Amino acid sequence: MSSPLLRLEGxxxxxxxxxxxHGVDLEVGQGEFTVLLGRNGAGKTTTLRTIxxxxxxxxxxxxxxxxxxxxxxxxxxxxxxxxxVPENMGIFSDLTVRENMLVAARSARRAExxxxxxxxxxxxxxxxxxxxxxxxxxxxxxxxxxMLAVARAIIEPRKLLLVDEPSKxxxxxxxxxxxxxxxxxxxxxxxxxxxxQNFNFARQLGDKVAVMDDGRIVHSGTMAELVDDEGLQQKxxxxxxxxxx
Amino acid sequence: MLSRxxxxxLPRSRMLALxxxxxxxxxxxxPFVFPGAKALNVxxxxxxxxxxVASFDLLLGYTGIVSFAHxxxxxxxxxxxxxALTRLAPSWAAIAAGVAGALALSFGLSLLIxxxxxxxxxxxxxxxxxxxxxxxxxxxxxxxxxxxxxxxLSFRVPEVLSHGFVLGGHSIxxxxxxxxxxxxxxxxxxxxxLFLLMLRIVNSPFGRVLQAIRENDFRAEALGYRTVxxxxxxxxxxxxxxxxxxALLALWLxxxxxxxSLSFEIMxxxxxxxxxxxxxxxxxxxxxxxxxxxxxxxxxxxxxLASDAALGIPLLSSLLxxxxxxxxxxxxxxxxxxxxxxxxxGRLRTRSKSHSAAQ
Amino acid sequence: xxxxxxxxxxxxxxxQLVADRIPLLLVPALALAALPLMSSLSTWVTLTVAGLAxxxxxxxIASGLTLVFGLMDVLNFGHGVFIALGAYLAxxxxxxxxxxxxxxxxxxxxxxVLPAMLVAMAVAGGVGFAFERVIIRPVxxxxxxxxxxxMGGMIVGEELIKVIWGPQTIPLPLPAAFRGSLLLGDAxxxxxxxxxxxxxxAVFAAMxxxxxxxxxxxxxxAGVQDREMVExxxxxxxxxxxxxxxxxxxxxxxxxxxxxxxxxxVTPQMGAQVNVLIFIVIIIGGLGSVGGCFIGALxxxxxxxxxxFLAPKVALxxxxxxxxxxxxxxxxxxxxxxxx
Numbered sequence: 042m043s044s045p046l047l048r049l050e051g052x053x054x055x056x057x058x059x060x061x062x063h064g065v066d067l068e069v070g071q072g073e074f075t076v077l078l079g080r081n082g083a084g085k086t087t088t089l090r091t092i093x094x095x096x097x098x099x100x101x102x103x104x105x106x107x108x109x110x111x112x113x114x115x116x117x118x119x120x121x122x123x124x125x126v127p128e129n130m131g132i133f134s135d136l137t138v139r140e141n142m143l144v145a146a147r148s149a150r151r152a153e154x155x156x157x158x159x160x161x162x163x164x165x166x167x168x169x170x171x172x173x174x175x176x177x178x179x180x181x182x183x184x185x186x187x188m189l190a191v192a193r194a195i196i197e198p199r200k201l202l203l204v205d206e207p208s209k210x211x212x213x214x215x216x217x218x219x220x221x222x223x224x225x226x227x228x229x230x231x232x233x234x235x236x237x238q239n240f241n242f243a244r245q246l247g248d249k250v251a252v253m254d255d256g257r258i259v260h261s262g263t264m265a266e267l268v269d270d271e272g273l274q275q276k277x278x279x280x281x282x283x284x285x286x
Numbered sequence: 287m288l289s290r291x292x293x294x295x296l297p298r299s300r301m302l303a304l305x306x307x308x309x310x311x312x313x314x315x316x317p318f319v320f321p322g323a324k325a326l327n328v329x330x331x332x333x334x335x336x337x338x339v340a341s342f343d344l345l346l347g348y349t350g351i352v353s354f355a356h357x358x359x360x361x362x363x364x365x366x367x368x369x370a371l372t373r374l375a376p377s378w379a380a381i382a383a384g385v386a387g388a389l390a391l392s393f394g395l396s397l398l399i400x401x402x403x404x405x406x407x408x409x410x411x412x413x414x415x416x417x418x419x420x421x422x423x424x425x426x427x428x429x430x431x432x433x434x435x436x437x438x439l440s441f442r443v444p445e446v447l448s449h450g451f452v453l454g455g456h457s458i459x460x461x462x463x464x465x466x467x468x469x470x471x472x473x474x475x476x477x478x479x480l481f482l483l484m485l486r487i488v489n490s491p492f493g494r495v496l497q498a499i500r501e502n503d504f505r506a507e508a509l510g511y512r513t514v515x516x517x518x519x520x521x522x523x524x525x526x527x528x529x530x531x532x533a534l535l536a537l538w539l540x541x542x543x544x545x546x547s548l549s550f551e552i553m554x555x556x557x558x559x560x561x562x563x564x565x566x567x568x569x570x571x572x573x574x575x576x577x578x579x580x581x582x583x584x585x586x587x588x589x590x591l592a593s594d595a596a597l598g599i600p601l602l603s604s605l606l607x608x609x610x611x612x613x614x615x616x617x618x619x620x621x622x623x624x625x626x627x628x629x630x631x632g633r634l635r636t637r638s639k640s641h642s643a644a645q
Numbered sequence: 646x647x648x649x650x651x652x653x654x655x656x657x658x659x660x661q662l663v664a665d666r667i668p669l670l671l672v673p674a675l676a677l678a679a680l681p682l683m684s685s686l687s688t689w690v691t692l693t694v695a696g697l698a699x700x701x702x703x704x705x706i707a708s709g710l711t712l713v714f715g716l717m718d719v720l721n722f723g724h725g726v727f728i729a730l731g732a733y734l735a736x737x738x739x740x741x742x743x744x745x746x747x748x749x750x751x752x753x754x755x756x757x758v759l760p761a762m763l764v765a766m767a768v769a770g771g772v773g774f775a776f777e778r779v780i781i782r783p784v785x786x787x788x789x790x791x792x793x794x795x796m797g798g799m800i801v802g803e804e805l806i807k808v809i810w811g812p813q814t815i816p817l818p819l820p821a822a823f824r825g826s827l828l829l830g831d832a833x834x835x836x837x838x839x840x841x842x843x844x845x846x847a848v849f850a851a852m853x854x855x856x857x858x859x860x861x862x863x864x865x866x867a868g869v870q871d872r873e874m875v876e877x878x879x880x881x882x883x884x885x886x887x888x889x890x891x892x893x894x895x896x897x898x899x900x901x902x903x904x905x906x907x908x909x910x911v912t913p914q915m916g917a918q919v920n921v922l923i924f925i926v927i928i929i930g931g932l933g934s935v936g937g938c939f940i941g942a943l944x945x946x947x948x949x950x951x952x953x954f955l956a957p958k959v960a961l962x963x964x965x966x967x968x969x970x971x972x973x974x975x976x977x978x979x980x981x982x983x984x985x
Contacts, residue, residue, distance in 0.1 A: 410932075
């Protein structure tokens with residue numbers, strides 16, 4: 042069996058005087074959709090930021106495609122094929138939607154240089170992107186910004202997508218749209234590592250699941266396993282899916 | 287006993303203690319050891335600048351705020367005394383009125399600037415104070431009916447301090463006890479008192495909070511300290527001490543003008559002194575001020591010799607020209623910010639620490 | 646930008662268009678407000694052109710500074726050195742070409758001034774590159790040290806200028822064809838001021854084009870808002886920053902040439918003096934905003950000239966007054982830059 046696309050080995054992350062990650066071990070296989078669950082402050086966002094090189098793992102190793110990227114710079118990590126949708130979405134509000142997309146499309150020098158077929162596909166996933174193409178992104182609603190953030194991440198093919206809580210603060214209708222879009226993305230064999238607190242959202246998408254607490258991975262396995270085992274859910278997440286439906 | 291006078295904040299390095307004793311001793315005995323008007327002037331200027339630089343350290347070193355308006359408060363103090371003594375009779379009451387008025391103005395202004403701009407980033411504060419200080423300088427030179435404009439004000443001081451005064455023909459070790467000597471020792475005593483007071487402030491609980499804010503303002507805020515209030519208060523205190531230093535300068539010189547107390551050059555000088563001496567140490571003010579002012583007055587003579595020696599070599603001789611001494615201090619300043627941010631004092635302290643660790 | 650407030654009803658709801666247009670009206674409003682106070686229309690025209698010229702030069706100098714701050718949170722207190730450097734280079738270049746500057750032919754004058762500007766920009770840009778490397782790079786992200794180090798750079802730079810050109814004030818006369826005035830109706834407008842306005846507009850247009858039409862420009866604007874995101878998209882922001890720093894220094898050099906010709910003399914202290922002015926301008930405009938910087942510069946220039954005519958004593962403080970008023974209205978400046 043080939044080695045996983047992404048593997049974290051004993052990753053510790055310190056932010057200033059605070060020790061956030063206490064030895065995270067995590068594997069994400071090629072083509073898998075992995076959901077990272079856990080309560081607030083468990084270290085999920087820090088894990089994504091550490092993979093992205095925005096925090097430095099010390100000590101620890103982050104293997105991506107067979108290369109240790111733990112000490113590489115953020116731009117280099119991005120250029121190796123990782124796209125990142127941060128929790129705050131990172132939208133450039135002074136730029137138009139089109140300009141946001143152009144900035145994300147590294148190989149295009151001008152708007153016309155973006156892959157038209159791919160763009161059509163994205164417009165199909167998120168019609169709002171086409172509709173507000175020329176508008177300043179700062180004027181978009183929260184849900185539209187989230188769509189733009191995801192659209193930016195997939196404007197060019199990337200090996201791995203890191204997505205931080207795409208459902209946060211969104212209305213149910215938009216969450217459905219987002220789920221549909223991610224499902225479509227799964228068809229393209231894109232590898233995704235998605236951080237979520239919303240288990241309902243997570244179970245509709247995840248192949249694999251990892252649960253974090255206190256800066257460590259406390260459980261990992263398949264999503265199907267977790268969905269079927271209410272006792273495990275109770276133990277790990279303090280929730281019962283039945284009660285939530 | 288000694289520890290109480292220094293508020294428990296001793297030099298913590300034998301070398302540093304020796305240097306400080308040498309400086310204070312030299313200042314205390316200046317009229318007797320260094321004869322001549324120039325030497326006494328240098329000594330008096332050092333006393334004033336120790337207070338001024340220490341008050342800037344209170345802000346920069348202990349609170350982590352860069353202000354470029356410090357000479358404004360220095361100038362206010364000097365002008366307060368100058369204007370009062372010009373307008374009123376040369377009496378102690380006039381001095382008191384001048385100092386009180388100056389302090390009131392300084393407190394008001396520093397409070398206003400603080401509340402206006404201390405909420406935001408350090409950089410913003412630095413820029414705002416730079417603009418305000420330059421406007422104030424223009425303002426002072428424009429109000430020439432009151433401030434004497436660019437010419438400044440010369441005035442008479444209370445008789446005991448005036449140069450003509452001689453205390454009944456006494457003399458100590460051959461030095462006549464005249465107004466000049468009395469002025470010097472008054473200045474020296476006040477400078478020592480003000481310095482010890484500031485040392486007490488930075489070592490009080492209030493001073494500890496300031497340092498906590500400097501290290502991590504989010505954390506200090508989370509611990510329940512209103513950082514804006516503390517910063518503003520430290521700003522006001524520092525302005526107050528600068529004002530007093532200005533008053534001392536005016537009394538000593540019996541003159542004040544924009545170039546002696548208000549100019550931006552002095553602001554730069556203070557910045558150099560505090561950084562080279564050592565930020566956040568208070569003692570750095572003593573060493574920085576002494577070193578800088580001695581260099582200002584005597585290094586230039588040395589440079590002139592070197593410059594004359596290098597006369598044949600065009601660029602080198604102009605680099606060594608006595609007027610270019612600030613170039614070398616500027617380079618020293620940049621190096622000290624990079625290499626030893628705790629300045630000379632920090633350097634001496636780490637040396638003594640590694641010494642005792644080695645034993 | 647907080648996602649928690651995002652509660653739009655549907656994915657395709659029309660976003661509300663609330664463009665901020667008030668600041669754009671400030672400049673014409675100020676100009677119109679001054680009109681009834683003037684003794685005659687021609688005085689107003691003269692002063693307005695003078696104000697615009699001054700504003701344009703300030704803008705050229707300040708634009709780089711505000712971008713440098715926006716992109717990397719670096720405030721360069723040594724920016725003034727590049728202004729003085731540019732002006733002194735103009736003295737040397739124009740002095741060497743005195744045959745052409747003395748000629749009445751506009752073409753020959755331009756042939757002398759253009760190289761002066763190019764040399765000033767090239768040298769200031771080069772020195773800027775070194776300045777960024779030696780002075781600023783070691784203190785990224787440390788504001789306190791940054792302020793002090795760049796101030797130290799300013800001191801050393803000023804002293805070096807004195808070493809090279811001497812400490813005294815040097816006259817910088819305008820080329821012959823730039824001198825004198827044109828008559829617009831009754832109003833006498835100095836030719837050089839018109840030239841300054843034209844160059845200023847050209848720089849603004851070029852900058853506007855780069856920032857809105859090229860990918861590098863988009864990246865700069867994106868970086869001003871969210872540096873981390875630009876890096877996460879795979880761009881080395883440090884490279885971008887060095888480019889902006891060099892360009893900003895070159896523009897300060899160009900501005901220095903124009904400021905020197907405007908004052909018709911140069912002094913080593915001119916950098917420090919102009920520094921105060923441009924700090925006020927970029928605070929007024931909103932740190933990091935080029936558009937705000939442009940409006941702020943024009944406001945400062947116009948107000949200085951109007952008050953200089955109406956109430957010379959007030960003129961000395963008009964900048965500070967303007968800054969206080971703007972900050973009371975918008976504490977982050979005219980165009981606050983949305984940062985996270």
